[in-house]
Amino acid sequence: MKGLNRCWQTIRYAWHEYHTMYLFMLPFTLLFLVFVVAPVLTAAYLSFTYFNVLEPPRWIGLSNYRLLFVEDDIFYQHALKNTFIFAIITGPLGYIISFTLAWFINRLRFRQLYTLAFYTPSITSSIAMSVIWLYLFANDRYGLLNYLLMEIGLITEPVAWLREQSTILPVIMIVSLWMSMGTGFLVFLAGLQDVPLELYEAGMVDGIRNALQEVFYITIPVMRPQLLFGAVMAIVNSFAVFGIAAQIAGLPSPLYAGHTIVAHLYDYGFIRFEMGYAAAIAVVLFLLTFVLGRVAMRIFSER
Amino acid sequence: MRRKYQAGRRRQATTLEYIVLTILALITMLPIVYMVSTAFKPLEEMFLYPPRFFVRHPTLRNFAELLIAMDALSVPFARYLFNSLFVTVVTVVLGVILSSMAAYPLAKYPRMPGNKLFFSLVVSTLMFAPEVTQIPRYLIVDRLGLIDTYAALILPVIAGSYGLFLMKQFMEQIPVELIEAAKIDGAGEWQVFWRVVMPLVRPAWITLVIFSFIGTWNDFFTPLIFTRSEQMKTLPLVMSSIGGGPGQVARWGAVAAASMVITLPTLILFVLLQRYVMETMAHSGIKA
Numbered sequence: 001m002k003g004l005n006r007c008w009q010t011i012r013y014a015w016h017e018y019h020t021m022y023l024f025m026l027p028f029t030l031l032f033l034v035f036v037v038a039p040v041l042t043a044a045y046l047s048f049t050y051f052n053v054l055e056p057p058r059w060i061g062l063s064n065y066r067l068l069f070v071e072d073d074i075f076y077q078h079a080l081k082n083t084f085i086f087a088i089i090t091g092p093l094g095y096i097i098s099f100t101l102a103w104f105i106n107r108l109r110f111r112q113l114y115t116l117a118f119y120t121p122s123i124t125s126s127i128a129m130s131v132i133w134l135y136l137f138a139n140d141r142y143g144l145l146n147y148l149l150m151e152i153g154l155i156t157e158p159v160a161w162l163r164e165q166s167t168i169l170p171v172i173m174i175v176s177l178w179m180s181m182g183t184g185f186l187v188f189l190a191g192l193q194d195v196p197l198e199l200y201e202a203g204m205v206d207g208i209r210n211a212l213q214e215v216f217y218i219t220i221p222v223m224r225p226q227l228l229f230g231a232v233m234a235i236v237n238s239f240a241v242f243g244i245a246a247q248i249a250g251l252p253s254p255l256y257a258g259h260t261i262v263a264h265l266y267d268y269g270f271i272r273f274e275m276g277y278a279a280a281i282a283v284v285l286f287l288l289t290f291v292l293g294r295v296a297m298r299i300f301s302e303r
Numbered sequence: 304m305r306r307k308y309q310a311g312r313r314r315q316a317t318t319l320e321y322i323v324l325t326i327l328a329l330i331t332m333l334p335i336v337y338m339v340s341t342a343f344k345p346l347e348e349m350f351l352y353p354p355r356f357f358v359r360h361p362t363l364r365n366f367a368e369l370l371i372a373m374d375a376l377s378v379p380f381a382r383y384l385f386n387s388l389f390v391t392v393v394t395v396v397l398g399v400i401l402s403s404m405a406a407y408p409l410a411k412y413p414r415m416p417g418n419k420l421f422f423s424l425v426v427s428t429l430m431f432a433p434e435v436t437q438i439p440r441y442l443i444v445d446r447l448g449l450i451d452t453y454a455a456l457i458l459p460v461i462a463g464s465y466g467l468f469l470m471k472q473f474m475e476q477i478p479v480e481l482i483e484a485a486k487i488d489g490a491g492e493w494q495v496f497w498r499v500v501m502p503l504v505r506p507a508w509i510t511l512v513i514f515s516f517i518g519t520w521n522d523f524f525t526p527l528i529f530t531r532s533e534q535m536k537t538l539p540l541v542m543s544s545i546g547g548g549p550g551q552v553a554r555w556g557a558v559a560a561a562s563m564v565i566t567l568p569t570l571i572l573f574v575l576l577q578r579y580v581m582e583t584m585a586h587s588g589i590k591a
Contacts, residue, residue: 014416020492021408021415028405029421031462035440037424040431042439053438104324107316112577117328119577120335123517123569124562131558132334132341147353178331183514187469190506190580194476225472232468236429262432269434282435289430297426 047279057276064280075281078256079264082169083239086260090173091238094180095230101181102188103215115189122182129179130247137161137171137248168249168257175244180237184230191226195219228300235292239285242266261285342366342559349556365556369564372557376541378533387538390456390526391519397457398515399508402466403474407496409467410474411482422471425464441528455529456537460519466511473507474500509579517569539565 015022047064049057068075105114121129136144139160146158161167195218203218220227242262249258251267261281269278336356341349343361373380408415409422440459449455477500485499501508523539530536542561 010416018408018412018415021412024408024492024496025405025421028401028462028467031401031458032425032464034443035459036428036436036462036464038443039436039439040428042442043431043435046435046439101324101327104316104320106581108321108324109316111581112574114324114328115577115581116574117332119573120570121331123573124335124338124566129334129338129562131562132338136334136337142350144356151353178334181331186510186513186580187472190473190510193506193581194473222476225475229469229472232426232429233465240432242434262434265432266434275435275438279435282432286427286431290427293426293430 043279044283046276047283049276050274051276051279052273053275054273060276064277065284067277068280068284074256074259075261075264078259079261082257082259083241083261085169086173086176086241087235087238090176090180090241091234094177094238095184095234097177098181098184098230099188099227102185102192103219106189106192115186118181119186121179122185130244133171133175133248134162139163162249163254165255165257168253172241172245172248172258175248176238176241179244183233183237187226187229188223191223192219194226195222224300228296231296231300232293235289235296239289239292338559339563341556342563344556344559346556365560368557369560373541376533378536382534383536383538383541386453386526386535387520390453390537391516393453394457394460394519395512395515398461398463398466399511401461402463402511403470403501403504403508404496406467406470406474407500410471411477411479411500425467429464429468437524437528444529450529451531451535453535456525456535459529460522460525463515466515469511469514470504470507473504477503506580506582509576513573513576513580516572520569521565 046057048059048061050060050063051057101118105111105118108114138144138146139158139162141147141150141158143158143161145161146155149155150158159167161171199218199222200214203214208214208217240262241260245253245258245260245263246266251263251271253259253263262285265278265281265285268274268281340356340358342365343363344358345360345362345364348355348359409418412418444450444455444459449458481499481503482495485495490498521539523537526535526537526540530540542565
C-alpha cells in the first residue's frame with residue numbers, strides 16, 4: 001500500500017515537472033510500443049513455444065534452449081564460432097577504420113568527394129552488389145581475382161574462393177568491411193564538426209604537441225556520444241552478420257564455413273518453419289549483444 | 304624537417320595523406336565502377352576470357368531490356384515510382400521529427416523519471432534480430448487492418464530505435480546554457496526545440512535523413528510482406544523480381560542496370576545533402 005502510494009506520488013511529480021516533455025515523447029512512444037516493443041516481446045515469448053507459423057504456438061518451456069545449448073552442434077561448432085571470429089575482427093576493425101578515415105578526410109580539401117567515394121558502397125543495395133562479388137571472387141579462371149593473381153603468377157590454379165572452407169569467411173569479412181563505411185563513418189564525420197575550435201587552441205596552450213595527443217585528449221572525449229553510437233552499431237551489426245554471408249556463400253554455405261548465428265536463425269525460422277527455435281536463437285543473440293552493448297556504454301559514458 | 308604542429312588544423316593535410324587517401328578511395332570505388340561498367344556491357348562482353356573490367360563497346364541494351372521487362376508489368380512504372388517516393392518521403396519526414404522530439408527530453412532532462420529506462424529499452428530493441436520480430440509485427444499490422452495500405456509501409460518503420468539513439472547522442476552535446484537562455488527570453492519548450500535545438504543539431508538530422516531515406520528506399524522486405532496488390536508495390540521490390548534474384552547469371556546486365564536505377568536517387572540525395580553533414584555548427588562563443 002505504501003509502495004503504491006509512493007509510486008503514485010512519483011508519477012504526479014513527474015507529470016507536474018515534465019508533462020511537456022512526456023508529450024514530446026508521446027507520438028514516438030506509441031508507435032514504438034506497438035510496432036517495435038510488442039513484436040520483440042512476442043518473439044521472446046515464442047522462444048518458449050513450439051511454433052510452426054501455421055498452427056498456434058504451443059508452450060514447451062525451456063525445451064528450445066535446452067536443444068540449443070546441449071544438442072545443436074552446428075550452432076556451436078559453426079554458427080557461434082564463425083560469428084565470433086567475424087565480429088571480433090570486423091567489428092573493431094571497421095570501427096577504427098571508420099573513425100580514422102573520417103578524421104583524415106575531415107582535414108582534406110574536396111572532402112565531399114572523398115566522403116562520397118567511401119560512403120557509396122554502403123548505399124548500394126547488397127543484392128545488386130552480390131552479383132559483382134560473385135564475379136570478382138568467382139571460383140574459376142573467369143573470376144577477376146583469380147585471373148589477376150594468375151597473371152601476376154601468385155597462383156597457378158584458380159582458387160575456389162567461395163567454395164574453399166578457409167577462404168569463405170575472409171571473403172565475407174573483406175566485403176563487409178568494404179560496405180562498413182556507412183553509419184559510423186558518417187556519424188563520426190558529423191561529430192568531428194562538433195569539436196569547438198577553441199578547445200584545440202586551449203589544448204595547445206596546455207601543452208598538446210602533436211596530432212595524436214590532440215585526438216586522444218580533445219577529439220575523442222568531445223565525441224564520446226558519437227563514438228558510443230558507433231560502437232553500439234558496430235557490435236549490433238557485426239553480430240548480426242548474415243545477408244552478405246548468405247549472398248556470397250549461399251545458405252547453407254559449403255561445410256557451414258559461412259554459417260552465422262543469424263544464418264542459423266534464418267534456417268530454422270524461414271526454411272524449417274520452427275519459429276520458436278529461431279526465437280530462442282534470437283534471444284541468445286540478444287543477450288550476447290546486450291552484455292557487450294553495456295560494456296560499450298560503460299566505457300563511453302563514464303568520466 | 305618536422306612540420307610545425309598547428310592546433311585543430313583543417314585542410315592542411317600533407318601530400319602523402321592526399322596520395323594514400325586517394326588510392327584508398329579509388330580501391331573502394333572499384334566494385335561500383337565495375338557495376339556501372341557492367342550495366343553498359345553488351346552480352347558478348349559479359350563472359351569474355353580474360354575477364355574485362357571496363358566496358359569496351361558500351362551499349363544501352365541492358366537498360367532497354369529493363370524497360371521491356373518493366374513494360375510487361377501490369378501496373379505502369381510511374382505507379383511504383385510514386386509509391387516508393389511517397390512512402391520514403393513521408394517515412395523520413397515523420398521519422399526524423401518524431402525521433403528528434405523524443406530524443407530531446409532523453410538528452411537534456413536526465414533527471415526526468417523513466418528517462419534511463421526508456422533509453423535502455425530503445426537501445427535494447429536494436430539488438431533483437433529483426434528476422435524474428437517480423438512475424439509478430441505482421442500479425443499486429445494485420446490485426447490493425449492495415450495490410451496493403453500505405454500506413455502499413457510507413458507506420459511500423461517510423462519509430463526506429465536507431466534514429467532516436469542517433470539524435471539523442473548529438474543533442475547531448477548542446478550546451479544547457481543555450482536552452483536556459485532561450486527560456487529566460489520567454490521561449491516555451493516547443494519553440495526551444497524548433498528554434499534552438501534542431502538548428503544546432505542540423506548535421507545530425509541531415510545524417511538521419513540520409514540514413515532513413517536510403518533504408519526506406521532500398522527496403523524491399525517491408526513492402527514484400529505488407530502489400531498484396533500490384534498497385535502497392537514499390538520500386539526495389541519490382542526491380543528485385545526483374546533480376547530473378549541473386550545468382551541469375553542470364554540477366555546480369557539487366558540487374559546491373561536495375562541496381563543503377565535504384566541507387567541513383569539515393570546517391571543524388573547524398574550528394575545534395577552531405578555538405579550539411581560536414582558543416583561546423585556555431586558552438587563557438589559559448590562556454591560549453
